[in-house]
Amino acid sequence: MTTHRMQTIVEPSRRRSSRRRNDFAVAILFLAPATVGFVAFYVWPSIRGLYLSFTDYNIFQAPVWVGLKNYEKLLTDDKMWNSIVVTLEYVAINIVFQTILALLIAVLMQRLIRSTFVRGILLMPYLVSNVVVALVWLWMLDYQMGITNQLLEWIGLPRLMFFGSEQLVIPTIAFVNIWRFMGYTALLIFAGMQSIPNTVYEAARVDGASEWQMFRRITLPLLRPNLAMVVITSMIGSFQVFDTVSVTTQGGPVDASNVIQMYIYKLAFSQFKFGYASAVSVVLMLILLVISIFQLRLTRANSSDLV
Amino acid sequence: MTALTTTPKARTKKNAGVVRRRATLRMFTYLGLGVVGILWILPLIWMVLGSLKTQAEILAKPPTWWPREFTLENFVKWFQELNFGQFFTNSVVVAILTVLGNIVFCSMLGYALAKMEFRGKKILFGAVMVTLMVPSVALFVPMFVIVSKIGLVNTYGALILPFLTQPIGVFLMRQFIMGIPDEIIEAARIDGAGEFRIFSRVVMPLCGAPVATLSIITFLFSWNNFLWPLVAAQSQDMYTLPVALSLYSTGQNSTDYGVLLAGSVLVIAPIVILFLLLQRYFIQGVATTGLK
Numbered sequence: 001m002t003t004h005r006m007q008t009i010v011e012p013s014r015r016r017s018s019r020r021r022n023d024f025a026v027a028i029l030f031l032a033p034a035t036v037g038f039v040a041f042y043v044w045p046s047i048r049g050l051y052l053s054f055t056d057y058n059i060f061q062a063p064v065w066v067g068l069k070n071y072e073k074l075l076t077d078d079k080m081w082n083s084i085v086v087t088l089e090y091v092a093i094n095i096v097f098q099t100i101l102a103l104l105i106a107v108l109m110q111r112l113i114r115s116t117f118v119r120g121i122l123l124m125p126y127l128v129s130n131v132v133v134a135l136v137w138l139w140m141l142d143y144q145m146g147i148t149n150q151l152l153e154w155i156g157l158p159r160l161m162f163f164g165s166e167q168l169v170i171p172t173i174a175f176v177n178i179w180r181f182m183g184y185t186a187l188l189i190f191a192g193m194q195s196i197p198n199t200v201y202e203a204a205r206v207d208g209a210s211e212w213q214m215f216r217r218i219t220l221p222l223l224r225p226n227l228a229m230v231v232i233t234s235m236i237g238s239f240q241v242f243d244t245v246s247v248t249t250q251g252g253p254v255d256a257s258n259v260i261q262m263y264i265y266k267l268a269f270s271q272f273k274f275g276y277a278s279a280v281s282v283v284l285m286l287i288l289l290v291i292s293i294f295q296l297r298l299t300r301a302n303s304s305d306l307v
Numbered sequence: 308m309t310a311l312t313t314t315p316k317a318r319t320k321k322n323a324g325v326v327r328r329r330a331t332l333r334m335f336t337y338l339g340l341g342v343v344g345i346l347w348i349l350p351l352i353w354m355v356l357g358s359l360k361t362q363a364e365i366l367a368k369p370p371t372w373w374p375r376e377f378t379l380e381n382f383v384k385w386f387q388e389l390n391f392g393q394f395f396t397n398s399v400v401v402a403i404l405t406v407l408g409n410i411v412f413c414s415m416l417g418y419a420l421a422k423m424e425f426r427g428k429k430i431l432f433g434a435v436m437v438t439l440m441v442p443s444v445a446l447f448v449p450m451f452v453i454v455s456k457i458g459l460v461n462t463y464g465a466l467i468l469p470f471l472t473q474p475i476g477v478f479l480m481r482q483f484i485m486g487i488p489d490e491i492i493e494a495a496r497i498d499g500a501g502e503f504r505i506f507s508r509v510v511m512p513l514c515g516a517p518v519a520t521l522s523i524i525t526f527l528f529s530w531n532n533f534l535w536p537l538v539a540a541q542s543q544d545m546y547t548l549p550v551a552l553s554l555y556s557t558g559q560n561s562t563d564y565g566v567l568l569a570g571s572v573l574v575i576a577p578i579v580i581l582f583l584l585l586q587r588y589f590i591q592g593v594a595t596t597g598l599k
Contacts, residue, residue, distance in 0.1 A: 023423040026502040030419035034412045034472040041469040049449030121344045129531035131549040132571040136354045243533045268448045277448045292440035
């Protein structure tokens with residue numbers, strides 16, 4: 001009886017897999033275009049970038065092999081360390097505030113209103129091009145004619161050089177991007193909350209739990225894997241911040257907002273140091289890879305307490 | 308018995324109070340959220356109003372909220388002096404070809420990864436995941452070197468080719484196609500359909516939802532893409548809209564806010580129109596893809 005049943009279960013799947021074994025000839029046709037693109041625009045640039053990082057190269061003449069010189073230079077390059085510190089400051093401000101605010105909005109959406117209209121409004125800034133977002137805020141935060149400074153003056157506070165002071169420039173850029181991404185992040189967190197069954201909340205309410213207790217003891221623990229993914233994905237994006245900086249400050253004042261991508265861009269396209277720029281790119285890639293490996297490990301251990 | 312009949316009554320009475328209190332709370336929440344919501348997109352409203360003001364009014368102190376006199380001069384400048392038509396065409400061509408390429412190539416790869424057995428499948432999928440996490444824009448310097456060596460700089464090819472297969476799209480298509488029952492595909496195979504026929508006539512017609520999502524996120528990505536077009540497009544006739552806008556803002560026109568705001572409105576108008584038409588797909592698409 002048992003053997004008979006096992007046979008009927010095993011047989012079709014075995015037949016199917018034996019038929020699938022020799023899909024390779026067909027599969028290659030399906031894989032070819034994407035794989036060619038992947039090799040041409042990912043693998044090859046990675047290898048080429050690694051090679052160029054060991055050379056002196058100004059793009060007009062052939063690259064000259066210099067061994068580890070670029071990397072030695074990196075270690076004592078104050079501008080490069082400055083760009084890492086500035087980027088870290090940006091990532092920290094951006095991630096902390098964005099996550100907390102987005103979590104708050106997501107909870108409000110889950111517990112109070114489930115309107116598509118509100119979601120649409122929230123998502124709006126995310127749809128707007130980075131360049132436009134940067135321009136609009138550059139105008140609104142302008143020292144002379146910006147509405148923000150006129151308001152500050154009107155309520156009796158001193159005007160602020162948002163993009164012009166070394167202390168304020170990174171927080172300002174971070175807040176501009178928080179404005180752009182917060183609704184998007186909130187939607188992602190909200191989507192994650194949908195997987196928490198309503199019965200859990202009902203049970204808690206019967207037991208007399210307050211909203212805060214439900215958030216603290218139910219939402220947060222069950223959301224943890226999802227939240228971790230969202231945070232790490234935004235982190236990888238934040239490390240590559242460029243557009244906003246490029247439009248608003250070009251890295252200034254005095255390199256106070258010279259984030260890594262901006263530094264690489266300037267090295268390559270205004271100083272034509274393509275070799276050295278590649279070395280800095282390799283450093284950036286390494287940072288991103290480390291975060292990604294961290295993320296991969298998280299996804300593997302991604303089972304929340306629900307499953 | 309009596310206890311049983313009175314309890315529900317008592318509960319309804321108590322509930323009525325709770326419900327009323329909840330309703331007031333709810334009203335205030337809506338009100339609060341309405342205010343916050345308007346403040347939230349106020350910068351965008353302010354931008355649109357600003358684009359309709361004269362340069363003198365933009366500089367006026369105190370600032371005016373509603374334009375005293377509406378003017379289209381800022382927009383006219385984009386069409387008459389700044390070659391808007393060319394930038395717009397470039398952006399549209401690049402975005403549409405990128406979307407089409409992604410629909411075809413991501414589906415093909417996604418189908419192979421979901422429904423075929425071949426050696427190296429796991430490695431290939433791993434590669435997709437890595438590119439998903441460390442995007443190729445981080446490699447823009449060596450990519451520029453390669454593109455310039457093969458003579459593609461300043462062509463549509465440079466703007467489109469690197470983005471024809473977005474890893475997120477592959478992932479999306481694979482996940483969806485995995486959910487299509489094998490039986491449907493087997494049935495088509497028994498009827499004598501070849502792999503390409505199965506793919507184009509059986510699998511793709513079922514993929515409406517993920518293709519819609521993929522199209523939206525790819526269009527959004529391409530339309531707003533900045534760093535790569537900034538280095539790859541080097542002459543005016545190849546600029547996409549964000550590049551044109553940003554380069555106009557860095558010159559001697561950096562305080563010409565009226566024109567910059569009009570340009571901003573022109574850049575986001577197509578996206579906002581698409582969004583209003585396809586709002587549900589946008590929200591679903593963004594929410595499903597962001598989670599991976």
